[in-house]
Amino acid sequence: MSKSxxxxxxxxxxxxxxxxxxxxxxxxxxxxNIQATGSISAAGRAMEMSYKRAWDLVDELNRICGQAAVxxxxxxxxxxxxxxxxFGESLVSRYRAIEQAAAAAARQQLLAxxxxxxxxxx
Numbered sequence: 001m002s003k004s005x006x007x008x009x010x011x012x013x014x015x016x017x018x019x020x021x022x023x024x025x026x027x028x029x030x031x032x033n034i035q036a037t038g039s040i041s042a043a044g045r046a047m048e049m050s051y052k053r054a055w056d057l058v059d060e061l062n063r064i065c066g067q068a069a070v071x072x073x074x075x076x077x078x079x080x081x082x083x084x085x086x087f088g089e090s091l092v093s094r095y096r097a098i099e100q101a102a103a104a105a106a107r108q109q110l111l112a113x114x115x116x117x118x119x120x121x122x
Contacts, residue, residue, distance in 0.1 A: 020064075069085060
């Protein structure tokens with residue numbers, strides 16, 4: 001979808017856990033991709049990032065949360081993989097719930113903003 005076809009203003013939620021620790025849509029999407037693919041490298045490729053970048057983000061999540069969100073599986077015949085830990089699954093679920101609640105709370109203001117922006121474009 002092109003930006004001009006966008007439905008209008010939308011929220012993007014970033015949660016600041018400490019001055020250097022943030023959780024936002026990118027890290028959550030990475031976790032969802034890991035859950036879907038069973039692989040950190042495949043999850044990173046789906047987001048057009050290197051394995052190193054994907055692993056660094058997973059490592060950062062684990063550090064700022066004080067527990068593992070992703071569990072790496074050691075390789076066998078077909079190589080290793082990765083799965084979300086119960087904490088990782090909860091983190092994704094809780095983030096998506098916060099995102100939905102914030103969007104619902106801001107819906108009227110976002111619609112008003114869209115209307116105001118539409119007036120200026122005419």
